[in-house]
Amino acid sequence: MYRTHTCGELNAANINEEVTLCGWIQKIRKLGGMTFIDLRDRYGITQLAFNSEINPDICKQIEPFGREWVIRATGKVTERYSKNKNIPTGDIEILVTNIEVLNPSQVPPFTIEDESDGGDELRLKYRYLDLRRNPLKNNLLFRHKLSIEIRNYMNELGFMEIETPMLINSTPEGARDFVVPSRVNPGEFYALPQSPQTFKQLLMMAGYDRYFQIVKCFRDEDLRADRQPEFTQVDCEMSFVEQEDVLQTFEGLIRHIFKKIKNIDLPKVERITWADAMRYYGSDKPDARFGMKFVELNDVLKHRDFKVFNEAELVVGIVAKGCANYSRKQLDGLTDFVRRPQIGASGLVHITCNQDGTFKSSVDKFYNADDLKAVAEKCGAEAGDLILIMAGQKLKTQKQLCELRLEMGNRLGLRKAGEYKVLWVIDFPLLEWDEETQRYYAMHHPFTAPKPEHEAMLESNPGEVNANAYDLVINGNEIGGGSIRIHDRKLQQRMFKVLGLSEEETERKFSCLLNAFQYGCPPHGGLAFGFDRLCAILSDCDSIRDFIAFPKNNAARDTMCNAPSIISQEQLDELRIELKK
Numbered sequence: 001m002y003r004t005h006t007c008g009e010l011n012a013a014n015i016n017e018e019v020t021l022c023g024w025i026q027k028i029r030k031l032g033g034m035t036f037i038d039l040r041d042r043y044g045i046t047q048l049a050f051n052s053e054i055n056p057d058i059c060k061q062i063e064p065f066g067r068e069w070v071i072r073a074t075g076k077v078t079e080r081y082s083k084n085k086n087i088p089t090g091d092i093e094i095l096v097t098n099i100e101v102l103n104p105s106q107v108p109p110f111t112i113e114d115e116s117d118g119g120d121e122l123r124l125k126y127r128y129l130d131l132r133r134n135p136l137k138n139n140l141l142f143r144h145k146l147s148i149e150i151r152n153y154m155n156e157l158g159f160m161e162i163e164t165p166m167l168i169n170s171t172p173e174g175a176r177d178f179v180v181p182s183r184v185n186p187g188e189f190y191a192l193p194q195s196p197q198t199f200k201q202l203l204m205m206a207g208y209d210r211y212f213q214i215v216k217c218f219r220d221e222d223l224r225a226d227r228q229p230e231f232t233q234v235d236c237e238m239s240f241v242e243q244e245d246v247l248q249t250f251e252g253l254i255r256h257i258f259k260k261i262k263n264i265d266l267p268k269v270e271r272i273t274w275a276d277a278m279r280y281y282g283s284d285k286p287d288a289r290f291g292m293k294f295v296e297l298n299d300v301l302k303h304r305d306f307k308v309f310n311e312a313e314l315v316v317g318i319v320a321k322g323c324a325n326y327s328r329k330q331l332d333g334l335t336d337f338v339r340r341p342q343i344g345a346s347g348l349v350h351i352t353c354n355q356d357g358t359f360k361s362s363v364d365k366f367y368n369a370d371d372l373k374a375v376a377e378k379c380g381a382e383a384g385d386l387i388l389i390m391a392g393q394k395l396k397t398q399k400q401l402c403e404l405r406l407e408m409g410n411r412l413g414l415r416k417a418g419e420y421k422v423l424w425v426i427d428f429p430l431l432e433w434d435e436e437t438q439r440y441y442a443m444h445h446p447f448t449a450p451k452p453e454h455e456a457m458l459e460s461n462p463g464e465v466n467a468n469a470y471d472l473v474i475n476g477n478e479i480g481g482g483s484i485r486i487h488d489r490k491l492q493q494r495m496f497k498v499l500g501l502s503e504e505e506t507e508r509k510f511s512c513l514l515n516a517f518q519y520g521c522p523p524h525g526g527l528a529f530g531f532d533r534l535c536a537i538l539s540d541c542d543s544i545r546d547f548i549a550f551p552k553n554n555a556a557r558d559t560m561c562n563a564p565s566i567i568s569q570e571q572l573d574e575l576r577i578e579l580k581k
């Protein structure tokens, strides 16, 4: 046997046993005639002890050893003189009688400790060393457990995990495709899946009425913090279902996960319509851990001479509880916050509700005490509160106030780690108008069905059509989304037309799906969860990168393996690709 135990399992019950351990040297300490080595593997750390009086030869042998050397040690388990209560093996040590170097190591470029001295980029370049550290190891273990729990739950409910191909024709999810040239079909390209959307729908047509897959997806999007060009989805689809069936099934999954992974009994997942989410939180993924809901103030603030409000489509405010004592500097700080280019508001109006029942505002010139009182009443603000108001074009103002609300939530400590608010956002609009290109885009994707009662206005009033589409949101993060699908060829063709696709384009991109609709397509629907994000959220962590074994950096590069990289002229020739000079 190469090793008899791992470095995480020996304890007082093993005293006097002869054991062999393998692992990496975490630390070497010399104390007089004794030398101690902390030996580490995936499972833990065990102390090896060397006594120069009893065994001078071994002590000589280990002199050149350094951090991260891989060794094998044999010896007797003995009770430790000074015990370490912090680790499971802390009661014992191994009095080593034989040691073997399996492989020496260079000094690692950063310390392999829970808190490393290496910067992000350096640790990414040596990810295999970074993965030796406990925090990352624990994250990957967490990810593994989560995937097992998901598979258990889905399996229990009769879902089949079916793999779908990676080299495919484009599946639109609103991003650019990564493409792969085909050598045997010169001039032609595969796309990597943005999602298995088409295939899971085809599986429904094939009769596999409950499908799921934990699957890699690829989206060539502009770089944004914490986006990965390849990421993992828990992808699911069901036949003969309505929206309610899908919501119930996956609410069950989320509850199962919270119970198994976090031992939390989640209350019933609340639902909010997209329209209400926008109205009360200015976001389709509200962080509902705290209230501070938007209050529309058009009717109480548009009657005086204040042009900014009078010309605005929307005047809307939030109440920051107990913030009436904000200093001039703090208030200016909030104005600066909303004026930052990322938010882009022109200003912020505040009303302070003083303890004595009077009001003070930044627009006292325009509004009298009664006006301000009416605003406070409408907002439900009390003495001691601060009302923050923004105005302008509706959607823009909602988004800006959403940022301010989240910022205030942070400042007031209302976005507590370890607290979870899970929501279904439902009744999304089917389409979204884009000013720049002057056309509609599918809000979810083009396979999403309009609500049956809205189908008739698909062409006449597309902007008003809602969909049976839903998102699952946890603490302000979109964790998943899906919809009931179109399963009728004619309706799908109408949809493509509303999206401005020519018949030629429809044929080229979607003929397979459209054809399949002709051979008995069951009504179906489903959703997909972002698995990396789910791992991060459940761990109260901001970064999905920490839950991916080998992620890309912020420039979409794998600096460890040096990808992407140039390829040889020979390969280019074979693919018949000519690079522009």
Ligand code: ASP
Pocket (backbone or CB within 6 Å): 173, 194, 195, 196, 197, 236, 481, 482, 483, 526, 527, 528
């Ligand atoms: N394919 C969709 C996505 O990737 C999810 C779904 O509609 O099931 O967002």
